Amino acid sequence: MAQNPSSTQSFWIDSTQDVSTYPNLISETFNDVTIDVAIVGAGMAGLTAAYQLAKSGKTVAVIEAGAIAAGVSGHTTAKVTSLHQLIYAQLLKDLGEEKARLYAEANQTAVEFVAQLVEREQIDCDFSRQTAYTFAESADQLQSIRDEAQAAQTLGLPASFVTETPLPFPIAGAVAFSNQAQFHPRRYLAHLARAIAADPSNYIFEHSRVLEINEGEPCQIVTAQGTVHAKDVLVTTNLPFLDQGLFFAKSYAKRSYIIAAPIEGDRAPQGMFIGTGEGYRSIRTTPYQDRQLLLIGGEGHKTGSDEATEERFERLEEYARSRFGVRDIAYRWSSQDFVSFDKVPYVGKLTPMTHHLYVATGFSLWGMTNGTAAGLVLANTILGIENPWADLYDSLRATPFVTADSLKNNLETGIHWVGDRLKALQHHSFDEVAMGEGKLITIEGKQLAAYRDETGQVHAVSPVCTHLGCIVNWNAAEKSWDCPCHGGRFSCQGEVLHGPPVENLEVYPVATTETVSTR
Known part of the structure; x- marks a missing residue:
């Protein structure tokens, strides 16, 4: 494995070089493929939907521009949790209790879906139950922590307010969610891909960038290597490459940075952590050789808005050394996600006028659970099964364009x-x-x-x-x-x-x- 901290390859990808083994979509071999559902994008949402559809008897083709689970899902911190920093108090205020409760249920259900699938299929992905914390180090951030704990409890989440955590430094307070989880995202998703491809009626194509999709009976999914035909198409490419639906105007791209350092097991904090305020840090560990690997993330900013990206890695490295006493930085990488203006994903039809094109985007930095929930919503939609979160996540819902975030984003653009x-x-x-x-x-x-x-x-x-x-x-x-x-x-x-x-x-x-x- 790479030990050069100047490398920007993520640990999840570096430790799974052997899982990317699927063919290109070569015209002369696959050009006449016709299946029930084509899924464009092999990340958390796409592979979850494809897995569910394949298990329900649909024939599927997953088409990925790069390698499976090597995009955003391969660069995440991989926390499987319904604790999303500070969101529930804001959702209660902005959307009301009914919708806030649906968001909580969707993400908590996603945690249990992953846990049950890992258990049932014995997936080797370093899955472990953990307590998740959002912590405040200073007293001026404490009220927001108390408000979040109260909101989460109101919505039925396993939340509590605490004043101590396993972190090696004092905090003013934290909201803790019990019985959450973490895992190795690419090993988990590689298992889903293998399960899908085990049926010869299904296909997974890597290194086959989709250039256009033409809706019809059937739809045409066009790549440089060939064309796939499908009754329905799910576009799960982080942000849709199709400009219909204007999702690029209803969200903004945010980059964040992660460094990883080996740490002795007795010094590794037990749990998953994220701070509050500007300059917050995200913290977790994962098994690494005979030790643990400490992952510290943060330094987020709007994509393309900052040329001094090297300094962001340096600040994370200094935090790791000063707070946890690490010496060597083994990995450093960055990730990108799209943040919706109301912080709720867009899942459903691409536009009001399309009948076979569907989309999932805007996971707002919490793609392990929001992506899982989105995959379940899309699969249920194709199967004609009512889903309790479909209206909340509805891609065609009225979107609050005139917000502080949207005005700032459009001005910056x-x-x-x-x-x-x-x-x-x-x-x-x-x-x-x-x-x-x-x-x-x-x-x-x-x-x-x-x-x-x-x-x-x-x-x-x-x-x-x-x-x-x-x-x-x-x-x-x-x-x-x-x-x-x-x-x-x-x-x-x-x-x-x-x-x-x-x-x-x-x-x-x-x-x-x-x-x-x-x-």
């Missing part, structure tokens, strides 16, 4: 649309790009996103995101071009890393003589 185009006017030569650096420049009137690698070679691409035309920004820690408008991400060579875009950035040919920086 407009600022980036104009302001980021001006950044390129400040630089006019590849010589201004240092080794390991990415920069927006203008060459002969053409705007470019230029990166100089460690050998001195310049890689230049169009800075215009292929989704809706925003200008990408440089992510220094991960050597990627990130779109600040709707969360699209591209490699330094312009290849799509994260949707909603499906097309790569246009490559600008650079003369091989452009290999020397003046710095």
